[in-house]
Amino acid sequence: MKKTLKIGSLKIGAGQPVRVESMLKTPLDNTDACLKQLYSLKEEGCELVRAAFPRVELAEPLRRLCSKAPLPLMADIHFDPVLAEKALEAGCPSIRINPGNMGNPTRLARVVDAAREHKAVIRIGANSGSVSETQLRTAKGDRGAALALAVGEQMEMLLSLNFTDIIVSAKSTSIDESVRANVLLMRRYSEFPFHIGITEAGSSLDGVVKSACGLSRLLSMGIGDTLRVSLSQPPEDEVRTGYSILRALGLRQRGGCLISCPTCGRRLLDVFKTAEQLKPLLKYLPDGFTLAVMGCEVNGPREAKHADLGVAGSPSGIVIFKKGEIISRVRGSDAAAAVKALLPVFGKTSE
Numbered sequence: 603m604k605k606t607l608k609i610g611s612l613k614i615g616a617g618q619p620v621r622v623e624s625m626l627k628t629p630l631d632n633t634d635a636c637l638k639q640l641y642s643l644k645e646e647g648c649e650l651v652r653a654a655f656p657r658v659e660l661a662e663p664l665r666r667l668c669s670k671a672p673l674p675l676m677a678d679i680h681f682d683p684v685l686a687e688k689a690l691e692a693g694c695p696s697i698r699i700n701p702g703n704m705g706n707p708t709r710l711a712r713v714v715d716a717a718r719e720h721k722a723v724i725r726i727g728a729n730s731g732s733v734s735e736t737q738l739r740t741a742k743g744d745r746g747a748a749l750a751l752a753v754g755e756q757m758e759m760l761l762s763l764n765f766t767d768i769i770v771s772a773k774s775t776s777i778d779e780s781v782r783a784n785v786l787l788m789r790r791y792s793e794f795p796f797h798i799g800i801t802e803a804g805s806s807l808d809g810v811v812k813s814a815c816g817l818s819r820l821l822s823m824g825i826g827d828t829l830r831v832s833l834s835q836p837p838e839d840e841v842r843t844g845y846s847i848l849r850a851l852g853l854r855q856r857g858g859c860l861i862s863c864p865t866c867g868r869r870l871l872d873v874f875k876t877a878e879q880l881k882p883l884l885k886y887l888p889d890g891f892t893l894a895v896m897g898c899e900v901n902g903p904r905e906a907k908h909a910d911l912g913v914a915g916s917p918s919g920i921v922i923f924k925k926g927e928i929i930s931r932v933r934g935s936d937a938a939a940a941v942k943a944l945l946p947v948f949g950k951t952s953e
Contacts, residue, residue: 604793604827607723607767610674610695612649614723614769614827615795619854621828622844623650623797624837625678630660636667639837644672646841647856647885650828652676652698661688668693676725683709690716696723698771700732701759702752714765726760727771728752729801730779746782749774753787757794769828771797777816784825795827805834814847821851858887861906862895869897870915871937879938883945894923895937903928911944913937 604616614621624643628635630653643651655664655677668675676696677689683704686697697717704710717724733748737755741747753772760768770791772783780800788796800816803809813831820826831840831847848854862877863869877895884893894912896902899921902914907926914921920937922930922944932940 605766605795607769607795609650609676609723612674614650618827620821620826620848621649622647622841622848623652623676623828623830624648624840624844625652625830626654627837630655630663630667633663633666633670637670640667640671640673642838643841646838647845648673648837648841650674650676650696651837652678652830654678655685655689656680658682658684658688661692664689664694665692676723681705683713686713687716690720690722694722695720696725696769698725698727700728701726701756707759710759711763714760714763717767718765721767723767723769724760724765725769725771725797726753726756727773727797728756729772730774730776744782745774745776746779747786749779749783750786753783754790757791766794769795769797771799773799773801775800775802777812777819780816781819781823784820785823788823788825796825797828797830798826799830799832801832803832809833809835810843813843814850817844817847818851821847821853855890856885857889858884858891858893860884860893860895861909863897863901863905865897868900870917871895871897871913871920871935873897876913876937876941880941883942887945893941911941913941 606613606615626636626639628639640651651673653675674695676698677694678698679686681703686699689697701710704713728749730749733752737748737751741751749772770787772787774780777800798820800813803813817829829844831843833840845856849859860877860881862873865873873895892909894906894909896906896914898915902921903923903926906912912923919933920940921928922940
């Protein structure tokens, strides 16, 4: 049976929704900017934020950030076990480490003892760049299997120390390698929560599509308790994309969902413009609420009759419909304004 772990007040694992996380893209020594980014991420629905902690001199800024952060933090540690201990002392409820690069078993044991003392969660993991030539040879050139082997070795280091508050992570920039590694690891460690993502996915459309393809494959197999969409752009974009993927798969709803027709020669409404005007309002709508923007009355009340509220172009202006029934006809072309006027009835509180 899968474990349920707590990072601060956040529960991850059995019985919990797939959690959406991101990473601070501001250096720790700029506490005010980090806090601003954390509050912005919280507004978008982010639930856990990883923070790079590369130098011991940043321990005090990390402590200040932990004391004020509106979201639980995970300190990202590489190579130096002292940094892991300092992060835990600073109040981080979780750390991300590679047990194999903590120096030696004695130093790793100290990190584990500190995590146990502070009741902290450890995420272990590797990406494709961490795979050694020995692991690759053992896996007979199968890079996905080699990645699973690398993570498995790290898991066994922690389990040998009787530490089990672990989140498993195996990421590659290759979708196939990521899927292969996670499938193999799930066979061995299914009782532990898994963090998933496609690392170095890129930016803009290509990065979003690559992340969506990889994450969808994993999630459709039941793999993934937390996810991060790794994009070379603001972290808020990562969170919005993560929720969009979960919403499309029917795994999680946050706010409203907008559907719109692809348009054709029948359209009597600027669908793209109207949809873009309404998108910022979706987060204020009830979870699972469907808002439709359709180009004509054929695609409007008929094809989008499942929508909680919709707008479609008509020869005389605009029709507003609810569950396929027309509730209003409006002259003019400002469809966004017509919809906004009705949204308070459905729970919209702010723009």
